[in-house]
Amino acid sequence: MQYGTAVEKFCNNAIHNLPRSPKSQVHLYEWGSNRYAANFAFICIQAYSAGLGNEDFLDFAKEQIGYILGDGGRSFVVGFGENYPTRPHHKASACPSPPTACTWETFSAGGPNPHLLLGALVGGPRKADDVYEDDRSDYISNEVSLDYNAGFQGAVAGLFQIAFGL
Structure with missing residues (x-):
């Protein structure tokens, strides 16, 4: 595999060298930390899945997705789990009808937003301290975006x- 070594280095770096929050979120930048x-x-x-790396790669992915889904005490996915965001920075869901x-x-x-934006991943904590405030005006932590959700949906x-051997 031409790029296999580079991908293994990327994942090993993410697993072993990137900063982590106390509850284990890899925290690269303040803006949309869950996206990373x-x-x-x-x-x-x-x-x-391509046969690169080892179980650490899978365990790391489970840990990050678990964090996003609420393993740390709060879900960052609107409408999922306990203590999920109710005020994402999203105009259509934040405005009343009509x-x-x-x-x-x-x-x-x-x-809370009048319309539940089910399944949307919000940006997440600004700092690597796991502190998050569900505040619609804080677009850095509460914005929803395609690039946040694409990686999340792909990982899930x-x-x-x-899990199901598909």
Whole structure:
């Protein structure tokens, strides 16, 4: 495999050298920290599935996805598990119906979003201290984005395939 060694180095670096929070989230940057944890998990699952690395790659992916799903006491996926985000930074879910009532004033109103954005992964803790505030105005921690969710969904699908031998 032409790129196998590089992928193994990438995963070994993620597992052994990147900073971690007390509850084990790989924490690379403050903006959308869960995106990095999910994308690293996805890459290491794919490497493991391709016969690269060892069980550490799979264990690392399980740990990161477990963190995102709530193993640390809070889920970062809207509508999933205990203590999930209710105020993601997402205008359509934050504004009441009908859509004509959606203004920056209604977006900035307090309380949970009127529409549940099921399955959306929020950015996550800003610092490697696991502290997260469910605050719609904090787009660094509460934004949802395709690149956050793509790696997360891919990693979950990879874990499912491995668990069921697909």
